[in-house]
Amino acid sequence: MNKFIHVLLCVICLLVSLASEFRAALANDQKPNVIVILADDLGYGDLSCYGAEDIATPNVDRMATEGAKFNSFYVSPVCSPTRAALMTGSHSARVGIGGVMFPRNNHGLNPDEITLPELLKGEGYATAIIGKWHLGNEDMFQPLKHGFDYWYGTPASNNQFYYPTIKKYAADCMFREGYTRDGILQRETAACPLVCDNVVIEVPADQTQFTQRYTRETIRFITDNKDKPFFVYLAHNMPHIPLHASEKFVGSSKRGIYGDTIQELDWSTGEILRSLKELGLDKNTLVIFTSDNGPNTGKGGSAGPLKGGKGSTLEGGVRVPFVARWPGTILAGTESDEAITGMDLLPTLTKLAGGDVPDDRVIDGKDIWPLLGGKPDAKSPHEAIYYLRGRGVDAIRVGDWKYRMATDKPPKEQRSKRQPAGDSKPKKVSVETLYNLREDVAEQTNLIDKHSEIAQRLKQQLATFETELKKNLRPAGVASAPSDRGD
Template sequence: MRTIVAITFVCLFVAQVCAESSEGRPNVVVILADDLGYGDLSCYGAEDISTPNIDRMATEGAKFSSFYVSSVCSPTRASLMTGSHSTRVGIGGVLFPRNNHGLNSDEITLPELLKNQGYATAIIGKWHLGNEDMFQPLNHGFDYWYGTPSSNSQFYYPTIKKYAADCVFREGFTREGILKRETAACPLIEDNIVIEVPADQTQFTQRYTRETIRFITQNKDKSFFVYLGHNMPHIPLHASEKFVGSSKRGIYGDTIQELDWSTGEILRALKELGLDQNTLVIFTSDNGPNTGKGGSAGVLKGGKGSTLEGGVRVPFVARWPGTIPAGTEFDEAITGMDLLPTLTKLAGGEVPDDRVIDGKDIGSLLAGKPDAKSPHEAIYYLRGRGVDGIRVGDWKYRMATDKAPKVKKSKKQPAAESQSKKVSVETLYNLSDDIGEQKNLIAKHPDIAARMKKQMEAFHKELRKKPRPAAVAESTKQD
């Protein structure tokens, strides 16, 4: 009898400790759009796209105007998962099907850190940190995955995937036929098993929304982390029938208005489940817009693939009723890397101290403290393996390799001289009064430029000294 009483007491004590330890810890939903620009939401100035639900998040929470990511998608996702600069973890550019590398299993990821604190973890949508099974999200801390291995524009190698018994084959594909092909179109995957190929891209946003709400509902009695990586508005652009023709900016705007609907459905579900007050919801994008396909960087210059502001500065809206003051706006410079240390701390965990974590805790900014400042001494603009620029305060110094204007060929001019050449362009901007990067002040302030260039070069040197390489697929390693 004493044994039973003792066991009962211990169980009650453990349950109480667990309840107390989870008190105040938020559930977390991170919504990451693909290629959505600074000028693509109405709360950031878009007049031809309506985003009332994301706008409401900003009204009821916080809106940041200087949130930085990488200029292309895989590096941003690597930084989000590891809290480190993408180059530091070996993911310097977009991963394509032909690439044999991916996120290293030695990395300690955000979902792993949250899982250690008792969180249920799910990725709904795009992964894009390695194509083979060894790189997939279930090997990096996620309990559940429903989505695509990479961009919706990318094919995959069908022979390296497993297929569900009831896999749906569309557009004339068959099980036998697809396994004979060298490549196939974008698949839909659930827990490493292909369930549809090619995926019906018109249903991506609808399906991801349902899966997100299902996972939240299933885990409503415990802490959860959902990483919702939408495929839209990356090309090819698709929206469900209900949203086609709904915006004033064509199919591009239609996809964003469907993303806004999705956000609203998730917020509604959280409220109905009684989770609204204890859930931090973040909406942002992985890089700047594809301006040739309808995207807009608004007041910023440049777009996807560029280290001009339009390529790396994206919307960031955060909502957590009762914790984030309504209507808060910040222009303090923060980054996608900051989510790992911030969310880990909010969950009661510890950030790894055995490696360089470039991200900083931005909890004071999220809490809306009036005196909160950016924890970053500098923001660095990385592209590939190099560093294009640096921002310190309002000053931005950039030395990038761009194409020189083509010189019109003449009979007197040698052909070789008429070809476009790559030149290093050195610029200095004060972003406080020139957010569009129109006035190059380098001639007026050469001392500031020289100081920032020296700081940028020192950072680049440090970055090369402490790399954490990506992993290479076992099947492609050289003997």
């Protein structure tokens, strides 16, 4: 009898294994699911797989071990431009989003833009944004107007008040800290709300619960859509200030509340990976983890070996972690120094889904699948990396060389001790620099005098790009008529 039970158990285990392999085989014939996890203000030195010693990120580290880690992934120095570039595959200035969107702005991502979720939706994908949008407050700019089927999150940064262009409130909306619907409409401002499909469900949002809630919503969405391809854009609010973590994670790191928020983001990533495996979706899902710009170094963030931080076109402001995992498709343990950008996600993911990239407009992003897929000797598809700040171009990188002409505050030792009367701010100066990033990633040694011919060549190439950019600008959308402002 015991022998029979043993054989029966072996048969059951074999059938379970075969069923799992059969499901995986079916999945490999399907369009890949995609999850893009975007942290807010997380720096190059804030993950242990990128050198952090006081923040533990075992789940993202495992993604890097089981997938690919890129050391030269570029975004914009601030958040709204990065998000615009990710959505459109184009430089942010090209689509009219030069800087951070603020509550009173009446412009946003133009409805005429063709976005990544729209392209994937056209290929049969269920699409969701869970987290921060920050590409326009008016109703005409919201995620549901740009190809997302579902939105759960915040209109903008967690430190911004919002002007209630979203005027619909759930019947059971939770009003906290003395807020009421009538009070908000009379006052015309409110602290950061939590929104579900253009309906306010909590105001102000309980920020200690952001990461917990976003994780649950992500898992719910992928569970509900497990039988068809899905795209989830998980745009966390952390570690943007004000910093918050749930009770379980407060005090968990060696870098204070800043590190606590990142360790909770890592936990979230682990929960999502675990759910994918339980649902049998692990081998057909591409998961990407990255950040929208460099760290807020004054609040605990670290750019590791890089110079500068958020808001700067020094490497620390625009070079961020990028880890991609797709078991059985992306070669485990891949690491690359090739330069790629956030704009590259649109053409890469669109082609993976079987779609076509728009050919009626300039798309600056490139297909980076040869690099992600581990093609031998694959190189960056970019002839040059351009560093935009606002609507201007600060710098250019070609190969190992970076030329930068930026207006910065002068070093303290160069500031005049005799400021003009009434002038409390030091005058800014334009500085030209040339660095070899392979030898000097910290941008410490200016080689412009030693290699003036390289600097001149890059300066001319930058000017040529700037001329092309100005000739091929696409305007942001503008909400001016009352009908555009919701109801």
